[in-house]
Amino acid sequence: MQILLYVFLFLVVIALIFFTVKLLNVFEKKNTKFDFFIKNIEIYMKRVHPNIGINYSIVELVKNEKNEKIKETLVIQDIVSQFYNFNFTKKTQKTIPKEKLWATYIDNPLSSSYPNDWLQRKEFAYVRDNKSCKRCGQNLESLNEVYTSFVRPVKEGGGYNFENILTLCADCSKIMDSNLEKSSIISSLKLYDNLLKFIED
Numbered sequence: 001m002q003i004l005l006y007v008f009l010f011l012v013v014i015a016l017i018f019f020t021v022k023l024l025n026v027f028e029k030k031n032t033k034f035d036f037f038i039k040n041i042e043i044y045m046k047r048v049h050p051n052i053g054i055n056y057s058i059v060e061l062v063k064n065e066k067n068e069k070i071k072e073t074l075v076i077q078d079i080v081s082q083f084y085n086f087n088f089t090k091k092t093q094k095t096i097p098k099e100k101l102w103a104t105y106i107d108n109p110l111s112s113s114y115p116n117d118w119l120q121r122k123e124f125a126y127v128r129d130n131k132s133c134k135r136c137g138q139n140l141e142s143l144n145e146v147y148t149s150f151v152r153p154v155k156e157g158g159g160y161n162f163e164n165i166l167t168l169c170a171d172c173s174k175i176m177d178s179n180l181e182k183s184s185i186i187s188s189l190k191l192y193d194n195l196l197k198f199i200e201d
């Protein structure tokens, strides 16, 4: 009789250990998945937009959210908002020595539209700006990805001279130069789409 009791107790202990391990696994898996998601986002932001210092305090704020997708979406919305709010002041760029420019270059061509050598100017500024966005630091692989901005807008008397030209990525160009509302700009950012890809189905 006593042996049966021992066997029963033994089985109860085994069952308890089994369920505890199972339960711990479940928690660990949940944590790992979200941690992994955050880690990936961090790596992505550092690699693609190195100038934007992101504050990840949102991770702590959403930790009690049970729905994983909502939790991850809240993190992404916060990061995109920080990207939008990142403070960047356009500054006049260094002068390029005349001998480094082409012979026909004129500082401020008298024209209300882009000068004839605009493409050359754009490419020159792109190389000067290390082929990357001045605001977020994104590496721009080719001239097709380049958006230019003027330190002093042309409408306000700014010129097409190099000192007044800045290289930006598509997203930063929207943020700096678009007149649309914050919410419309944010929802149209490439960054938003790219981060949403980190949410698994």
Ligand SMILES: [Zn+2]
Pocket: 133, 134, 135, 136, 137, 138, 168, 169, 170, 171, 172, 173
């Ligand atoms: Zn940028």
